[in-house]
């Protein structure tokens with residue numbers, strides 16, 4: 209345990225299970241480094257480990273196993289036969305937009321008539337607004353087909369039926385007391401689901417449903433998947449799904465398909481976002497999570513998600529470029545708004561001492577409701593507390609909040625526990641809610657007290673997950689290259705972190721930013737190569753030491769491709785100097801001398 213930055217960081221490495229590792233190593237012909245990660249992830253037989261390392265599209269479940277598959281198929285094919293208009297209703301985030309685009313493109317390709325809609329965050333809010341139901345009716349739709357939403361829309365489903373429409377829901381959100389009385393409810397979370405995997409996202413459900421239809425209509429599976437995996441991977445990664453099972457299969461193959469996409473809108477997005485330049489020939493889940501996802505989300509946050517939808521639907525290359533450029537601008541604006549709000553919020557948190565509380569609850573007049581969730585997430589990163597950020601409109605005495613949490617504090621439970629004060633819901637780690645503007649101070653007290661009953665000092669410490677303690681020789685170029693088979697990384701399949709003893713820091717080199725020096729390392733044995741490693745945010749701490757000391761390290765190791773050559777690169781996640789071998793720098797010595805009486 210050591211102090212680092214603002215929080216105490218704790219880490220321990222699990223004991224290596226050498227025998228199991230050796231068995232996987234021998235059976236699969238893999239390095240010890242990869243074997244120890246696999247053992248840590250619970251793989252003890254070579255067969256399941258091999259399936260994990262080489263996920264195959266053939267292992268996706270049969271679409272007919274999706275609950276209500278037959279009903280959904282019948283409704284869609286009946287509308288197609290009759291030439292009836294199908295109203296596709298998505299959502300304003302990446303999952304909602306990609307699933308709406310996938311359904312629309314597929315249904316058009318099989319000869320259906322389609323009108324598509326994604327809700328406006330400010331005007332309609334999350335999910336299905338009753339106005340959308342009347343729009344569908346007004347347009348003459350006979351089938352109301354949802355994606356990424358609808359599983360708790362009882363009122364809206366009844367309204368659509370009363371308006372003479374058939375209703376098919378496809379969704380992946382968890383199910384409440386009962387499901388709406390639609391003509392089909394396709395959701396792998398249903399208790400009666402026989403589908404082998406539950407964690408599909410909205411576009412994942414749409415992708416599998418349409419695959420079932422495609423095969424029935426005589427299309428080749430391979431061609432169908434090639435046409436739609438690019439959309440499926442975007443929603444799956446951006447919706448922060450566990451990248452296990454079918455999501456891992458979709459993501460591994462989808463990333464390749466996205467790189468080679470034939471959709472001019474996605475080509476323009478990859479180009480204008482500079483992801484094509486940045487990815488060096490290989491898209492990773494990271495590019496979706498941190499570059500493409502935020503861009504496709506930005507329009508829904510501060511403008512209209514229909515922009516992202518149109519980009520995914522267009523077949524005109526010139527339009528696509530123009531649309532992707534507009535999305536770049538909106539995303540730049542989003543970043544600017546977020547930065548400003550974050551500065552204001554952090555200033556107030558520190559002034560009001562909220563970082564000492566068990567939960568941070570902070571409200572501001574006119575804060576952009578599309579951005580408060582992002583700011584809440586940043587507060588959790590910075591202050592390691594459940595954070596509620598609230599946009600206040602005093603004129604109407606209304607307020608909308610967004611919250612993010614840490615393990616040990618369940619947001620949806622916290623909101624449900626205060627029904628007189630707030631209404632809303634969500635998940636353990638993310639939630640949305642609304643309340644009366646003049647009751648924000650009351651909510652601050654209530655959530656702080658609720659958190660005080662549930663959290664202890666230990667919950668505010670950052671736990672570093674260490675995959676294994678390894679020796680310097682185990683982290684070779686070939687071994688690190690073999691780790692790439694673990695990708696794509698994401699929830700429930702994190703990039704491994706290794707604890708390493710016996711390394712000497714032989715050099716500390718400045719980079720453009722003094723906060724982030726580059727270290728030169730070598731095993732204390734004096735054998736093996738010199739290795740360069742980035743020490744992000746450790747500049748200040750390291751300025752106290754002279755090179756030549758030993759340290760215990762936590763690292764992530766990757767192979768970096770640059771202009772045709774591939775090099776091993778380490779990122780230092782944490783560094784604990786061995787104080788017996790450390791020389792403090794002169795500056796610190798003289799400062800101490802001056803301070804001494």
Ligand SMILES: [Mn+2]
Pocket residue numbers: 303304356380409410447
């Ligand atoms: Mn979703």
